[in-house]
Amino acid sequence: MTGRIKAPTGRYGGKSAEERQAERRRRFLDAALQLFGDSPGYRGTTVAALSEAAGLSTRQFYEEFRALEDVLAALHLEVNAWAEEAALTAVAEAQHLPLAERATAIFRAYAANVTADPRRIRITFVEIIGVSPRLEEQRLARRARWVDLVCAEVASAVARGEAAPRDYRLAVTAFIGSVNGLLHDWSAGWVDATLDEVVDELVRILLGILQPTDARLAGS
Numbered sequence: 001m002t003g004r005i006k007a008p009t010g011r012y013g014g015k016s017a018e019e020r021q022a023e024r025r026r027r028f029l030d031a032a033l034q035l036f037g038d039s040p041g042y043r044g045t046t047v048a049a050l051s052e053a054a055g056l057s058t059r060q061f062y063e064e065f066r067a068l069e070d071v072l073a074a075l076h077l078e079v080n081a082w083a084e085e086a087a088l089t090a091v092a093e094a095q096h097l098p099l100a101e102r103a104t105a106i107f108r109a110y111a112a113n114v115t116a117d118p119r120r121i122r123i124t125f126v127e128i129i130g131v132s133p134r135l136e137e138q139r140l141a142r143r144a145r146w147v148d149l150v151c152a153e154v155a156s157a158v159a160r161g162e163a164a165p166r167d168y169r170l171a172v173t174a175f176i177g178s179v180n181g182l183l184h185d186w187s188a189g190w191v192d193a194t195l196d197e198v199v200d201e202l203v204r205i206l207l208g209i210l211q212p213t214d215a216r217l218a219g220s
Helices: 017-037 046-054 058-064 068-091 098-114 119-129 134-158 169-187 196-208
Strands: none
Touching: 017 058, 017 068, 017 119, 017 134, 046 058, 046 068, 068 098, 068 119, 068 134, 098 119, 098 134, 098 169, 098 196, 119 169, 134 169, 169 196
């Protein structure tokens, strides 16, 4: 079955059809976070297993989604949205700080959010990879959005005279890869460091890009 079934309309149990639909969708996403982000993982989960974990029927699943891939896509975007909200809140609160302290506050907020639940790390950095061309496009588009966010902060640093003016997008793209890789490895227990130490190292990498000690690397 690949198409969605039309959900019933009207009020029931004191809730509107829209409220019931949102509640069902939330239950499916919460169940998917557990099954996809822990065990058995996305590739080991069936529609029947997800529906059972959500306490709903497979018919109700198809009222909300066409396939399991749609659930993974929605969950991947949601996990990233949570992390982005944390980062943007930190950006707003740290505007008065100098560059090093500002970057530390922002990346500490991001890292704390994305690592608060190991299932989020797995959804973002493991389960989403290689599922389909559609999800690969989504993953790369979402990563580009993170690149845009960091580039915006870099532009702010340039405007403040904290970094030399140049095109930083390539360097920021490489930096985002470092962020993803290091946080994944730390979450998996492969990095012997505290989260604060991981963040401090990432900030040092970023400052090395923005304020290189070798003038030849400044791009001026």
